[in-house]
Amino acid sequence: MQHHILAASRPWYEGMSERLYKTTGDIFHSVTTPDELSAMDIEAVQPRYIFVPHWSWRLPESIWNHYETIIFHMTDLPFGRGGSPLQNLIARGFTETKITALRCGAELDAGPIYEKVPLSLLGSAEEIFLRAAAQIEIMILSILQNTSEPVPQQGKPVFFARRTPKDGNIADLTTLAAVYDHIRMLDAEGYPPAFLHAGPLHLAFKRAVLRHGRVEADVTITLAEEDSNA
Known part of the structure; x- marks a missing residue:
């Protein structure tokens, strides 16, 4: 042994x-x-x-x-x-x-x-x-x-290069496939999720599906200033 x-x-x-x-x-x-x-x-x-x-x-x-x-x-x-x-x-x-x-x-x-x-x-x-x-x-x-x-x-x-939480921003992505990949590649316990800002709001995405010309995902909405990774 x-x-x-x-x-x-x-x-x-x-x-x-x-x-x-x-x-x-x-x-x-x-x-x-x-x-x-x-x-x-x-x-x-x-x-x-x-x-x-x-x-x-x-x-x-x-x-x-x-x-x-x-x-x-x-x-x-x-x-x-x-x-x-x-x-x-x-x-x-x-x-x-x-x-x-x-x-x-x-x-x-x-x-x-x-x-x-x-x-x-x-x-x-x-x-x-x-x-x-x-x-x-x-x-x-x-x-x-x-x-x-x-x-x-x-x-x-x-x-x-090691990625940082700020790299999870999907604002600059231009294709649905890229958005889907970005959400799924961060969708694991302990990892900051992909996100998007809409004015004062911080939208975080998980459980993405790409089908029928659209991306469907669960979203959690918080105030941007409450999220230190924003």
Whole structure:
């Protein structure tokens, strides 16, 4: 029996540690915040792997330099290094991508690669993240069973900039397809939704559908000054 750490900050990874334990017999110590990770006595745990499916913070060198730390990135690396991969891909018109499992190192998203699997980008962001979580669980099992070394990335890197809440404004979009994509790519728990201003009002959109020459979506209307992301 081995010990591992599973660092995942989003709700779609709840229960993964327990499922992996039932499948492998290994112990997976789950953490969801940097404070939880800092409070853990990692030296006492002595993890064989630290798996990082979805994490919004940089991991300290004291962790990845001493323990084999594997992150999962939603692009076909070295294409798409950097932040907000799902949103950047959809904004560029991609309908599919790959999840890359790579070793964490000093340079962002530049480590050697264990494996890649395909992923559809259809549906809302939450639906995509749920599909990704299911694939990542399978990838973790594959990595545990396959002890081969990761291989260096090949090709010229393409970098993505991390998106901010202000990038959710749909005011400058000119096609219904672009509006639909913008709403769905931000439609997940914990993500600021796509929005539009109408005078003093802030309109936030979720659950978009594109059909019959129109976009239908749920809208929440607040006063713009009440929304710090406006």
